[in-house]
Amino acid sequence: MRILVTGGAGYIGGTVAEMLLDHGHEVVIYDNLCHGHRSMVPSRATFVEGELADRAALEKLLHTEIDGVMHFAALIEAGESMKKPEIYFRNNSASTLSLLEAMLATGVNRLVFSSTAAVYGEPESTPIREDAKLKPTNAYGESKLLVERMLEWLNRIYGFRCASLRYFNVAGAIEGRGEAHEPESHLIPLILDVALGRRQSIKIFGQDYPTKDGTCIRDYIHVHDLARAHLLAFEALKDRDRLIYNLGNGVGFTVREVIESARRVTGQSIPVVEEPRRAGDPAVLIASSEKIGKELGWKPEYTDLDTILASAWQWHQQRYAKTA
Secondary structure (H helix, E strand, C coil): CEEEEECCCCHHHHHHHHHHHHCCCEEEEEECCCCCCHHHCCCCCEEEECCCCCHHHHHHHHCCCCCEEEECCCCCCHHHHCCCHHHHHHHHHHHHHHHHHHHHHHCCCCEEEEEEHHHCECCCCCCECCCCCCECCCHHHHHHHHHHHHHHHHHHHHCCCEEEEEECEEECCECCECCCCCCCCCHHHHHHHHHCCCCCCEEEECCCCCCCCCCCEEEEEEHHHHHHHHHHHHHHCCCCCEEEEEECCCCEEEHHHHHHHHHHHHCCCCCEEEECCCCCCCCEECECCHHHHHHHCCCCCCCCHHHHHHHHHHHHHHHHHHHC
């Protein structure tokens, strides 16, 4: 099939694009490169540079026999969204509506949407199930939830086939492809930067959360496992018209535990600086992925935190060795 991947120059979108190509699909990547990297676009994919808000450009592209869309293009920084919420609603919500309008206009009727666990906010219980209350505590989560609401209505009114995949902290690397954001704000690559001597220390935001060591707990999923789930969801949309799944390992680790894991994997001391809480950070986010396991047969292969970090560390070292 010929699949359009928005945001395919990024970490997750590029990994999924690579896997689609490995499975024999033709891939067209659409990205404005504001945070993605041209070097992250798989060489076997067709690349089109463009804005998600440009409905005319999207319609033109969708008319080139596109069979479905995987949508990753978005701003993803929860902390920034609490300082500049308007740009998140513009980029993540309004621009996605342009994509959806273009799909409706061209009859492309299969979408896998990259959602987030941030739609749940501060959960009432963990692990979080898909039927938990949706109460985002930051504008990033709200911007993604608005898209899910749109998809619900488009499915109800037009029979639009769509899957919303709500995932937690994605980490790890596959051969030649790992996590890199500019500027970087995600915990694991920041920690590995410290291990490489590129940063002096790692910041821990908040030490008074109701957890075993006072720091936030998150569920880490390997990017390879995440990519497999996207392909399964896309395939399932042939027979089903609306899917909502959590994707995670079902196990949570505190920020301090992630740092300790990185110390074991890298053999470096990794100094820490303690900072106050950030607005909008829930204390605990752990996924229940039982539903996608039962319905699509998915389960994570990489469940050990040290293993996930080791793959990221290997790629991180290779990344900077090339630029040294």
